[in-house]
Amino acid sequence: MAAGPGATTTTATAAGAGAGAAGDEGEHVKPFTPEKAKEIIMSLQQPAVFCNMVCDWPARHWNAKRLSEVLGGKPIRFRMGMKTTDPAPQFETTCSYVEATLEEFLSWNCEQSGGSGPFRDYDHSQFWAYADYKYFVSLFENKTDVFQDVMWADFGFPGRTGRESTLWIGSLGAHTPCHLDSYGCNLVLQVQGRKRWHLFPPEDTPFLYPTRIPYEESSVFSKVAVVHPDLTRFPRFREARRHTVTLGPGQVLFVPRHWWHYVESIDPVTVSINSWIELEEDHQARVEEAITRVLVCALKTAEDPDNTKTWLNPTEVEDISHEINCRYLNGAVSALFDHYRTSEGDAAQASATNGDCANRGTLDVQPSVDVGQPPSQHLPVGAAEQSTASLFGPNLVPVTPSAEEPSRARGDMFEMDRKDFVPRDGDYSGQSQGTKRQRTMCTDQHAIAEQAASNRPAAPSSIISTDDLLDCLVNPQVTRLVAQLLIQGRTL
Structure with missing residues (x-):
């Protein structure tokens, strides 16, 4: 480039x-x-x-x-x-x-x-x-x-x-x-x-x-x-x-x-x-995936039970019956709770060892997790970015944003514009994409509404297809919210 x-x-x-x-x-x-x-x-x-x-x-x-x-x-x-x-x-x-x-x-x-x-x-x-x-x-x-x-x-x-x-x-x-x-x-x-x-x-x-x-x-x-x-x-x-x-x-x-x-x-x-x-976030992600599987398979097989080849990826070879999918969802939720219980048990044991007798009566489920949140972060945001930036060199090369138009973007091997690393408002633009912290559920709902507005056709569509409905029902932001509601409902 x-x-x-x-x-x-x-x-x-x-x-x-x-x-x-x-x-x-x-x-x-x-x-x-x-x-x-x-x-x-x-x-x-x-x-x-x-x-x-x-x-x-x-x-x-x-x-x-x-x-x-x-x-x-x-x-x-x-x-x-x-x-x-x-x-x-x-x-x-x-x-x-x-x-x-x-x-x-x-x-x-x-x-x-x-x-x-x-x-x-x-x-x-x-x-x-x-x-x-x-x-x-x-x-x-x-x-x-x-x-x-x-x-x-x-x-x-x-x-x-x-x-x-x-x-x-x-x-x-x-x-x-x-x-x-x-x-x-x-x-x-x-x-x-x-x-x-x-x-x-x-x-x-x-x-x-x-x-x-x-x-x-x-x-x-x-x-x-x-x-x-x-x-x-x-x-x-x-x-x-x-x-x-x-x-x-x-x-x-x-x-x-x-x-x-x-x-x-x-x-x-x-x-x-x-x-x-594997990452810690995968436990909740499996619940979200199970919700998606239930909804997609239920609606698509109801639409045309004999033609799964048009919507089911060839890599999916398991049974897609509603009974199996619901069992899969329950298994994913149970696995998530088992993981939390194990984690809390380990934390309680560590607290007791350190003289901390505080206990929690319910599982600590995050109310809203941004898809961009890192799997592990122990440093303040600014310190983390400076620490990460110092690692880059001949043996660790960051992949930075392309300066070209989306339809024309290409890249030669590791040719990257140094302007991507120029500090801007106290931050590094090459690092800024992944530094957002947790967002509230309200923000998630705003993002969903914004995306819905962005997908609105210029002229009214005559037919809303099953796929159109599924694009809304199993949007990643929606399934994340549904999974959180399911989990929270089990912890009250």
Whole structure:
């Protein structure tokens, strides 16, 4: 991305991202200890790229050819999408699927023709292929020794390996629709090729026009094709603050909780490994997801019980009956209360040890939690921002807002405008997106009303569809309020 007039540019080179210090890899000293890396992950409120942290990981050498040898002739499922500039997202429900080996994928990708194999009906010049969401435990079920090649312990999570990871293999143009993950935060290692990430902060959710159709547990999709947006249909997308970064081999991207992201492969073959890190907020998020599941499945199956393929994401394979979904909701609420009771028991024991005999008679449920609130914060806001800013350097690169128009935004590897770090009103604009604290329920209701107003069509619509109704009923802000009311009702 070109720097603005009079601005300086910070660039992290490929050498700084993937190479170790002079000498053998075994002599390389990582820039962050596991404890420090975890502290950063649990407190940082904007995306950032870790460099020089995985030089000694065996998984660092898992290119597609190597993986093809490890998997042998095992077929895997590829999602096939069109290379198009259509201003509508390519959701997974609109794609076709192919069962093929990695060797067949590489042959198709190299020959750029369908040939006579599983890809024979897909012209390489018009289609991309993506083996996404491949869980290690299923992919390498007979080769569990490879789990140890992924060492998330270096980021402060002892025992976390490939067993808690997923693999992504794609061709040029392969991408995931813009979405946010309901649970956890995300660590992503780029192994082969480059991927361009378009990220948007949680506070910009109204500008992304969230929807739960297609339905997938833990994924809130955007109606906007963020690379080729229809600004006539989605005018408030202009207000969204895009953060763009191109992730190269050896780099690890940290995606904070509830950050929207659209990810596209920009090289002929890309390989990535990710792991979702559990957070304290996930306990309530599971209640919100269960509420969403009950409502979406109840209304959509009532509308057309025999055609779930049009609204249910292919990744959803569980029973969607109302009885099962209600059981799931009750289980999520029970799990939340069990967690609170365990936490309160631990706190009470710690208080007794310290001579504090105060007890609480009810569960301490937050009345309103902002989606942008960090998972852990022990410092005053100003001190936290200064501490975070001091961490950035050649081995931790912040992903800052793009200065370009939403429909044209792109980004070269870590080229970022220094003007994003110029203090403004005593704050750093590069940090300001994630520093908002808890909001009141009144504020949430105001945001809902504001979004409803922003979605109002210029002319009256003749028909309100089930999907229109669901966009309101299971808006993330609404389900958060419903979950809080459910929980509070059990604590009175």
